[in-house]
Amino acid sequence: MAEKFDLNEREVWDGNYAASQALRQADVDVVAAYPITPSTPIVENYGSYVANGYIDGEFIMVESEHAAMSGCIGASAAGGRVATATSSQGFALMAEVLYQASGMRLPIVLNVVNRALASPLNVSGDHSDMYLGRDSGWIQMDAFNAQEAYDLTLCAFKIGENHSVRLPVMVHQDGFTTSHTAQNTYPLTDEAAAKFVGKIVPVDDMLDFSRPVTYGAQTESDWHFEHKIKQHKAIMDSRPVIDEVYAEFEKLTGREYKRVESYNMEDADVAIVALGTTVETARIAAEELKSEGIKAGIVAIRCFRPFPFDQVREALKNVKCVSVLDRSSPAGAMGAFFNEVSAALYTTASRPLVTNFIYGLGGRDFSIEEAKRIFKEQQAHADAGHITTDIQQFSGLRGPYLGFFQTKRG
């Protein structure tokens, strides 16, 4: 039996600590991990819970992130609850095995503390690693602060282990701005958390020898397509389960989560679409702009995969101009997030104007003033009825002005 861990109703936790407490309360059986900034404290804390008897689990400190996810796959196929954490280069090294985890339908939970990808080497937050995972077949949820990192990590087990889902789940948070910033956090009691998450009921358990299983078979052109599309359908079909788990969590805590979250969108003329801590910055900017007569709203993507295509359409159908904020180097294209949001908007009747800002790479600060400037610029596009600047611009970039692509709709 695990030792009792004393918790206050209100704790002051950073995002890493919050995520690690969720791992403890979910009674994770195996964590195979490799340390990398800024996610390291999550697995360090799990190790300390094991070392001090607060959890009965196995903490396997492996020799690389690739091995961390490989060990998680072996452990998960052996029928227990499994989690780990990583960032950036570690996530990139893990990339090969991320696809194996989802293809084998193993409900591993991965806390990704978002950080830039080298080169040049950078330890600070951006969303390059998060984007790298977008085709890997994992559910991806994004926490904007420490409380959400805790809440969504608990939800992740319940979603992934649901027998109609059976998929691995990533819970993202912004490196340093969330992971290392202590905030008021309200945890569940251990009993309430355990009851909410429930016990894992394994499917195709490698340790059930009455029913041998083969994991990781080969399929060629005769079956590969069907397997991959079945997997795609499983991700698509996870949407109602995610909604149900969020609803159950709200009943328990009063904290409401939606796959797409909207702020001030009821009568908005212009909007920003964003992920992560930027959402809070944009919300403050939108509030402040009210006094200037600008009706600005924010659409925040809580669930990056499955991508909430229909909810994005619904949320943005009445605005005149939208700016999609990408915190990742587009490397020769429009921002990936811009492309996904634009694709959704193109299928609406109203087809609002859409622009793209690349911002915040490698931890570059994104200020309230800058968010206000972007909102005002969108208002100018809306007033003109067409985009008056380049479609892709850069926020907070030093040096001479840079922009790409003029609108053809004006």
Added chain:
Amino acid sequence: MAITSIKNLKEFSTNNDRFEGAHTLCPGCAHSMIVRELMNCTDDNLVISANTGCLEVSTAVYPFTSWDTSWIHIGFENAATAVTGAEAMHKVRKRKGTLPDNDAPVKFVAFGGDGSTYDIGFQWLSGAMERGHDFTYICLDNENYANTGGQRSSATPIGATTSTAQAGSHSYGKKEKKKDIVAIMAAHGAPYVAQLAPNKWKSMAKGFQKALEIEGPCFINTVSPCTTEWRFDPKDTILLTDLATESLMFPIYEILDGHELNILYRPKNVLPVEDYLGAQGRYKHLFKPENKHVIEQIQGDIDKNWEMLQRREEARI
């Protein structure tokens, strides 16, 4: 642990059949003999993992499987990590009492070819050995990337021709010597490390049993003659293995706790290495006059290695 009797080959080869004969390995491939030896030498439940390679692609092509036990393949490099993840999970679930059968003994075994063991999976193997998991890693060493058409690996011996270390008018084939994986694994301080061969099937079965019985990470390198890439008649697999062990190209020995070396087979009449090399197409070019020095070098290396093994055995350190 109930271990099956290994007195009689016919009986031994057919009992406890958890590896189906219906697979797509080449006729004459030694992999299936070695795998069957492992699976028949114990009655315990087995969790098996495999690196990508000949064994893996030939035994689990959807919707078929040759494995009547738990089996997992992730990638080219990580079978050791996969099976040790399962081993860790077994420990926790046993403590918590959440296993379907909490008392049944379970053994964890990883298979890899030489490419995945000596080269691409080297780090994953080393990590798993260092962490001290209770598992056995078996390398099916056919000295090349046979699954992808015969490229050189760091297990390919000097002088062999492969598609990426070709013999030609200006080359005698691979220039580099084979990596000594057994010594490297012994240097990890593993409780049991061995090199075994399927022609010496009793010592192989006993070695496998020892590895399964001993708690901790065990490593066994097995010679697996490759009819396709070594270029010999599929009916001659065991003959080739005999030549390998009689010439001492593949000496059979074990190392306990990283230092205590025991030679498990001493040929009565050691064959010259020409007999072994001459039986295979991959060494044919070495018999040209300009390449004779390579055969001399190989023979010299074998002699030195045998001397070293005998001295280490005598020294008992």
